[in-house]
Amino acid sequence: MTxxxxxxxxxxEQLFDRLRGGGSELQPLLEGVHPADLAEWLLDITPxxxxxxxxxxxxxxxxxxxxxxxxxxxxxxxxxxEPDQLTEVVRELxxxxxxxxxxxxxxxxxxxxxxxxxxxxxxxxxRLSSYDPESAGGVMNSELVTVSADLRIGDAIKLIKxxxxxxxxxxxxxxxxxxxxxxxxxxDRQLITNSIHDEVQDVMSAPVTITSDADQEEAAxxxxxxxxxxxxxxxxxGVLVGAIAADDAHTVWxxxxxxxxxxxxxxxxxxxxxxxxxxxxxxxxxxQGVTVLGGxxxxxxxxxxxxxxxxxxADLLRFIPIVIGLAGNVGIQSSTILVRAFATGEVERDRELxxxxxxxAVGLMIGxxxxxxxxLISTTVEADTMETTFAIAVGAAIAVAVTWAAxxxxxxxxxxxxxxxxxxxxxxxxxxxxxxxxxTVLYLGVAHILLPx
Amino acid sequence: MTxxxxxxxxxxEQLFDRLRGGGSELQPLLEGVHPADLAEWLLDITPxxxxxxxxxxxxxxxxxxxxxxxxxxxxxxxxxxEPDQLTEVVRELxxxxxxxxxxxxxxxxxxxxxxxxxxxxxxxxxRLSSYDPESAGGVMNSELVTVSADLRIGDAIKLIKxxxxxxxxxxxxxxxxxxxxxxxxxxDRQLITNSIHDEVQDVMSAPVTITSDADQEEAAxxxxxxxxxxxxxxxxxGVLVGAIAADDAHTVWxxxxxxxxxxxxxxxxxxxxxxxxxxxxxxxxxxQGVTVLGGxxxxxxxxxxxxxxxxxxADLLRFIPIVIGLAGNVGIQSSTILVRAFATGEVERDRELxxxxxxxAVGLMIGxxxxxxxxLISTTVEADTMETTFAIAVGAAIAVAVTWAAxxxxxxxxxxxxxxxxxxxxxxxxxxxxxxxxxTVLYLGVAHILLPx
Numbered sequence: 001m002t003x004x005x006x007x008x009x010x011x012x013e014q015l016f017d018r019l020r021g022g023g024s025e026l027q028p029l030l031e032g033v034h035p036a037d038l039a040e041w042l043l044d045i046t047p048x049x050x051x052x053x054x055x056x057x058x059x060x061x062x063x064x065x066x067x068x069x070x071x072x073x074x075x076x077x078x079x080x081x082e083p084d085q086l087t088e089v090v091r092e093l094x095x096x097x098x099x100x101x102x103x104x105x106x107x108x109x110x111x112x113x114x115x116x117x118x119x120x121x122x123x124x125x126x127r128l129s130s131y132d133p134e135s136a137g138g139v140m141n142s143e144l145v146t147v148s149a150d151l152r153i154g155d156a157i158k159l160i161k162x163x164x165x166x167x168x169x170x171x172x173x174x175x176x177x178x179x180x181x182x183x184x185x186x187x188d189r190q191l192i193t194n195s196i197h198d199e200v201q202d203v204m205s206a207p208v209t210i211t212s213d214a215d216q217e218e219a220a221x222x223x224x225x226x227x228x229x230x231x232x233x234x235x236x237x238g239v240l241v242g243a244i245a246a247d248d249a250h251t252v253w254x255x256x257x258x259x260x261x262x263x264x265x266x267x268x269x270x271x272x273x274x275x276x277x278x279x280x281x282x283x284x285x286x287x288q289g290v291t292v293l294g295g296x297x298x299x300x301x302x303x304x305x306x307x308x309x310x311x312x313x314a315d316l317l318r319f320i321p322i323v324i325g326l327a328g329n330v331g332i333q334s335s336t337i338l339v340r341a342f343a344t345g346e347v348e349r350d351r352e353l354x355x356x357x358x359x360x361a362v363g364l365m366i367g368x369x370x371x372x373x374x375x376l377i378s379t380t381v382e383a384d385t386m387e388t389t390f391a392i393a394v395g396a397a398i399a400v401a402v403t404w405a406a407x408x409x410x411x412x413x414x415x416x417x418x419x420x421x422x423x424x425x426x427x428x429x430x431x432x433x434x435x436x437x438x439x440t441v442l443y444l445g446v447a448h449i450l451l452p453x
Numbered sequence: 454m455t456x457x458x459x460x461x462x463x464x465x466e467q468l469f470d471r472l473r474g475g476g477s478e479l480q481p482l483l484e485g486v487h488p489a490d491l492a493e494w495l496l497d498i499t500p501x502x503x504x505x506x507x508x509x510x511x512x513x514x515x516x517x518x519x520x521x522x523x524x525x526x527x528x529x530x531x532x533x534x535e536p537d538q539l540t541e542v543v544r545e546l547x548x549x550x551x552x553x554x555x556x557x558x559x560x561x562x563x564x565x566x567x568x569x570x571x572x573x574x575x576x577x578x579x580r581l582s583s584y585d586p587e588s589a590g591g592v593m594n595s596e597l598v599t600v601s602a603d604l605r606i607g608d609a610i611k612l613i614k615x616x617x618x619x620x621x622x623x624x625x626x627x628x629x630x631x632x633x634x635x636x637x638x639x640x641d642r643q644l645i646t647n648s649i650h651d652e653v654q655d656v657m658s659a660p661v662t663i664t665s666d667a668d669q670e671e672a673a674x675x676x677x678x679x680x681x682x683x684x685x686x687x688x689x690x691g692v693l694v695g696a697i698a699a700d701d702a703h704t705v706w707x708x709x710x711x712x713x714x715x716x717x718x719x720x721x722x723x724x725x726x727x728x729x730x731x732x733x734x735x736x737x738x739x740x741q742g743v744t745v746l747g748g749x750x751x752x753x754x755x756x757x758x759x760x761x762x763x764x765x766x767a768d769l770l771r772f773i774p775i776v777i778g779l780a781g782n783v784g785i786q787s788s789t790i791l792v793r794a795f796a797t798g799e800v801e802r803d804r805e806l807x808x809x810x811x812x813x814a815v816g817l818m819i820g821x822x823x824x825x826x827x828x829l830i831s832t833t834v835e836a837d838t839m840e841t842t843f844a845i846a847v848g849a850a851i852a853v854a855v856t857w858a859a860x861x862x863x864x865x866x867x868x869x870x871x872x873x874x875x876x877x878x879x880x881x882x883x884x885x886x887x888x889x890x891x892x893t894v895l896y897l898g899v900a901h902i903l904l905p906x
Binding site: 034036040157160161170171187188189191192193217221224225226227229246247249250251253254256257259260261263287290291293294295297298301302305306309310311312313314316317318320321324325328329339340343344345422424425430432433434436437440441444448 | 487489493610613614623624640641642644645646670674677678679680682699700702703704706707709710712713714716740743744746747748750751754755758759762763764765766767769770771773774777778781782792793796797798875877878883885886887889890893894897901
């Protein structure tokens, strides 16, 4: 997240004003803004404005903004680029970032770009593109400085001075044997603190390795567990093909953790508070569909088991599992998304209201769809015993209860943050219970009002 | 997590055998084992065995194992140490790790140790101890190399060679003005690749700063957002007091993410699969208590609203919100704990069965307690209308449904991992629905069997 300081907010506001005013004279405003901030601000402007912004940046900064931006915003920008503009970007970036960009453009464009960079680099980029993006090979950096064990520290330092430009992402050097297998690692700090006359084998530490086809999460966990500066990535025969640095591991780790959070509640994996409304409804609907079907099955079982005891309004009780299930799901989706977004800084203070409105709208849509589905399915299945007015009342009451749960799931974490209580603690336990009770009461109340007595 | 390789598993097994056989001749087995692995293995042995292991390590390794171990296992080990043994450990570790250890021993011991290290360091450690452990100051490293802007790169490198020992945790140097405020940063790599005749101010980049009282999570997010090697920590007057390196930020971030996961479902925040059984029941019980009370309130409301329609077995329906609520909670607690533990590598294959057994036991205990509470409270509150046999049947049926949900919440992720499906996707959505339906049916079935017809 962009830090919430007055200076940075002022920079952002000024830049946005200028962009909306036609985008002239942007350069002076862009000086001193960090590419990571610009990359994030792209999320809040139109593709056309993003394009203006990109044009106003000089080469290295433009490349870096593209390397850091989310796929959803950089894809349309990359598509608008001429191959030679893209080639310029490619020249500025390390290989692993380039490969990520290639994944977003047409193969012909990639080919055109590869033909205009030098042969060695093109071969390296092709090799790197062939790894599964979720594997260790897919996140590694393949442009390394390697040395043999009997080299002196002073000569290793000279080698970095010469090759350093191509290996700008690394924080040390790997020592390899004749076959190219890693046998040691020296951090830059070790290079600095040891005598230039020492041989690297007297100073190096044992490298930790992983094969290129291993899962990226496993690689990230290794880096964290051993507190590595760089993890060696080797091919099937043990030859060094790349390295995963601590900050790459951190990025992987953050993605995987957020993904797990959102998957657990059946919400969009990536930046869920910034997705278009219908997309959010769509990704969250499968879970609700399963809940409705499961709830209807339960209602049917209850009818078989206890049907003769359930007359009049008491029949409403059969649908409580659907109400509680849906309200619980929607509420915990909203609150998990918010708690996670707070933690990663996705929801700044000025976005709170728009996030709330959007979540309530999503809840309403999900509620209407699920309520309608319940009405339709139950009148069809139990056509002979169920009255249409009753089924409609049940559906409408479900829609109200679900909307209420989404509102609650959003308001509670927001209020908690405002008054300084940890939203994560309140969001789960209390929210579910409060939403269970209030949802049930609301459902019965609404249905009761709608039903003719 | 310790990587799951045959060599490391063999090392671990051999070491454990030797420890259980009395702990003689440990040294040869400990060579080549990484302190991070030893720190983790401490979780699986008794404090006495841990003590033997620690005694067999040489000074630097012992200090590092203690720095990396969980508080729960290192606290009893630190308590057994004599002050001069602890002083040795303190000499080996960077200040931020020392302060974490001090938090676990008596104040008198800390004082004794501080008296035996040199004056400067003692003053630094006292200062560092005064920061809130959850703040940027609490996780920063205070032993830095700083230079003035007009120093030449060559001289900066000499300074690191001299002071490097005390600043072993840093990956670069901060440039400060006369007041001590940070005005620039140079990574070790920049020091290596630039000419030794350049002045640092020609090469340095702008530092990113945070105040020492800021939240550690905010600091970690800044490091991630700007992909920093080190974040400058300043006091209220802007003077540099420490730095947070990328790997420290990563550790903070991992802790906070896992905490959020577990808090969301009301489970223990830290290593939940390794806590003692009763402790787990205890930490997870508050959420269930709220659910039972909320469910009873709902049941009471339903009785007021629809009581006259509910005769015989149909009265069981009033308690479905409790069943679904409890089963859902317990199931999602179990599955979240497992999904998270898979991601961080806390549950290796050889621990699967013991984790399953423990989760089922926890589920059974929670089920029995909540079932009994439901029986007791509802017979008390509705003393005039509810028969005791009915209330007991409800309670027993709740216990069965909850145990079932815990089993399901554990078996499903384990099976998913075995057959190669992402447990996070299945654990949330499907599990809740399956547990809602099967829990309800099981509850009705069990209650029906127990009730006299």
